[in-house]
Amino acid sequence: MSTPITGVYPCYENQFQVDAAESGAEKNMVNIADCETFSVSFDNGVEEWHPFTEEGWVRRLLTSKGVTISVTAKRNVGDAxxxxxxxxxxxxxxxxxxxxxxxxxxxxxxxxxxAVINVKNIGAGDSTAVAPLEFDIMSNGKPEISTAA
Structure with a gap:
């Protein structure tokens, strides 16, 4: 059993994999090459109400959740x-x-x-820049979370 990681860590230790298999084929989860930055946004649905018993204070309940991961990468033709x-x-x-x-x-x-993959840029930029690949990974239903052992 490995020792759980504690303390701070560099962001590059996060990795993203995508299923590179053709539709209908067996899953083929592979890393996405040349990712540089990512940001995570939680889109939470919160219901609010104002019961008399709370004397003007709001009550709230988190009722829905979504996740968008915005990624910037370089376009690497030939990487699965x-x-x-x-x-x-x-x-x-x-x-x-x-x-x-x-x-x-x-x-x-x-x-x-x-997940819905919203590709936003595949190669546009300055003439001397390396071609970008920019996309959002948008949750589409509840994700499966497997915690480390």
Whole structure:
């Protein structure tokens, strides 16, 4: 049994994998090459009400949740993970969904089954810049969370 990680860690120890298999094929989770930055946004639905018994103070209940992970990377043609994401720029509907997982430094894995991949840039930039790959991973239902042992 490995020792649990404690303390601070560099962000690069987070890794993102995408299912690079063709639809209908067995899952093939691979890293997405050349990711540089990511940010995480939780979209929470909160219901509010103001009962008389609280004397003007609001009551709240968290009733829904969504996650968006915004990633900036470099376009790396030939990398299975990078290609799998970039190929979604030209599709709509269910065709823009992929299984994605986020692996934390402590070994926790969050799997987003059928995540919506919103590709925002696949190569546009300055003439002397390295071509970017920018995309959002958007949860599509409840993720599976496997905590590290």
């Amino acid at each position: 993970g990078n290609d799998a994401v970039a190929s979604l720029a030209w599709v709509n509907g269910r065709s823009a969904e992929k299984n994605v997982q986020w692996t934390f430094p402590d070994g926790t894995v969050v799997k987003f089954n059928g």
